[in-house]
Amino acid sequence: MQLGQVNDQKLKEVKQACEEEGQDGINYSYIMDTKKVERQRKQSIDTSIFHFETDKFQITIIDTPGDTQYTKNMMTGICLADAAILMISSAADEFEKGFGKDGQTKDFILHSYALGIKQMVVCINKMDDSKYSFCQKRFNEIKKEVKQQFEKINFNLQNIKFIPISAFLGDNLLEKSPNMPWYNSFTFLQALDNLIPVIRQNEGDFRLPVSYAFLVGEDTQVITGKVEQGILKANRAICFAPFLGKSENKFDIIQIEIQNKQVDEAVCGENVGFSIKNLNLNDLTKGSICGYTGENQPRECETFDAEMVIINHPGSIKRGYRPMFCIHQAFVACEFIDILSKVERKTAQQISNKPEYIKNGEAAVVRVRPTKPLCVEKFSQCPPLGRFIVRDMNTIVAIGIIKDLVYKQ
Ligand SMILES: Nc1nc2c(ncn2[C@@H]2O[C@H](COP(=O)(O)OP(=O)(O)OP(=O)(O)O)[C@@H](O)[C@H]2O)c(=O)[nH]1
Numbered sequence: 001m002q003l004g005q006v007n008d009q010k011l012k013e014v015k016q017a018c019e020e021e022g023q024d025g026i027n028y029s030y031i032m033d034t035k036k037v038e039r040q041r042k043q044s045i046d047t048s049i050f051h052f053e054t055d056k057f058q059i060t061i062i063d064t065p066g067d068t069q070y071t072k073n074m075m076t077g078i079c080l081a082d083a084a085i086l087m088i089s090s091a092a093d094e095f096e097k098g099f100g101k102d103g104q105t106k107d108f109i110l111h112s113y114a115l116g117i118k119q120m121v122v123c124i125n126k127m128d129d130s131k132y133s134f135c136q137k138r139f140n141e142i143k144k145e146v147k148q149q150f151e152k153i154n155f156n157l158q159n160i161k162f163i164p165i166s167a168f169l170g171d172n173l174l175e176k177s178p179n180m181p182w183y184n185s186f187t188f189l190q191a192l193d194n195l196i197p198v199i200r201q202n203e204g205d206f207r208l209p210v211s212y213a214f215l216v217g218e219d220t221q222v223i224t225g226k227v228e229q230g231i232l233k234a235n236r237a238i239c240f241a242p243f244l245g246k247s248e249n250k251f252d253i254i255q256i257e258i259q260n261k262q263v264d265e266a267v268c269g270e271n272v273g274f275s276i277k278n279l280n281l282n283d284l285t286k287g288s289i290c291g292y293t294g295e296n297q298p299r300e301c302e303t304f305d306a307e308m309v310i311i312n313h314p315g316s317i318k319r320g321y322r323p324m325f326c327i328h329q330a331f332v333a334c335e336f337i338d339i340l341s342k343v344e345r346k347t348a349q350q351i352s353n354k355p356e357y358i359k360n361g362e363a364a365v366v367r368v369r370p371t372k373p374l375c376v377e378k379f380s381q382c383p384p385l386g387r388f389i390v391r392d393m394n395t396i397v398a399i400g401i402i403k404d405l406v407y408k409q
């Protein structure tokens with residue numbers, strides 16, 4: 001808003017919606033929360049995207065929901081990001097609730113780390129709240145606790161900035177806040193401009209996990225997602241894995257768009273949309289990977305060997321365990337068919353061969369079989385498609401990377 005990049009049409013729509021609901025003033029969360037149900041419940045449910053520019057960067061904000069009910073949507077949002085912005089409320093009891101056992105703050109940090117986020121801007125928001133009113137002590141206490149959480153998982157603290165803000169009043173967003181003279185570091189905008197661009201894997205086979213696939217008109221299908229490796233070019237034949245159809249798995253790209261502008265190609269890291277014809281949308285699954293047809297096309301796996309650290313499990317994990325694996329845009333239950341070895345956490349050196357079970361704090365290499373069609377890659381070959389989070393009973397059980405895999409014949 002302050003950068004003047006929310007266009008008039010959008011503002012008009014938001015103002016009108018607030019008026020119709022009899023609200024006092026404008027609810028700015030409606031800029032991102034566009035669905036009726038999100039506005040009714042006053043919380044984000046799905047991820048939403050907004051583009052803006054600073055002097056230095058073109059930035060795409062992927063707003064993810066914070067409520068624990070929508071963790072899957074949060075994860076798919078994080079997978080699309082190069083860096084994360086964590087909004088923490090400093091208001092009385094709100095920080096404590098979010099940071100507590102049933103809150104989402106710690107999970108967000110762990111998810112981001114496991115999904116490859118290396119840089120984070122942590123905004124301690126609502127500094128205007130009446131109880132603590134721009135209080136330095138409150139900021140320092142929250143910073144200290146959150147910092148400890150990053151230290152626990154060995155997140156590089158040099159890549160994290162903590163900023164006290166009031167999103168409502170604009171304090172420390174574009175300009176230094178006169179209400180917090182004790183704070184002498186980056187504003188939010190400066191923190192964004194100081195992010196280090198992520199190194200792209202433009203080399204290598206083109207890979208794009210499908211975020212959304214939908215029909216436009218009668219016979220055109222649009223696919224959206226982030227190019228995770230290689231370059232997407234028009235006039236190339238593409239295919240998908242998993243592909244559930246019996247018809248030919250080969251499609252010509254008609255048009256590529258980035259931020260509603262037509263382009264000839266999209267390099268690694270871009271969030272794009274492209275159109276094709278003759279695809280039955282039911283032939284894709286959540287997490288289908290798009291690549292070029294040919295020798296190195298994406299393929300379904302039969303099993304994969306996963307190196308993981310067990311973070312949170314109340315008992316011992318044995319063969320037959322079947323938790324949920326969250327990998328790029330896919331959520332698939334996978335069975336532990338063999339625990340191949342227990343390894344040293346830091347060095348990945350083998351400690352024991354074929355242990356009976358593994359438990360909290362231990363690291364292991366486990367052979368895993370997906371219960372549904374799934375396409376993944378070795379971490380060494382394509383990191384974004386080779387890292388995962390294991391979830392069970394609404395918590396993160398383990399995080400890890402794929403060391404090896406066997407393709408389906
Ligand atoms: N006092 C104060 N309230 C704020 C500030 N920023 C946001 N709020 C209020 O906090 C509430 C939640 O805001 P949202 O923008 O919906 O928060 P969110 O993090 O997107 O929440 P989810 O979508 O559920 O994850 C709203 O009632 C806002 O008015 C602030 O700087 N100060």
Ligand SMILES: [Mg+2]
Pocket residue numbers: 029032033043044063064065066
């Ligand atoms: Mg929201």
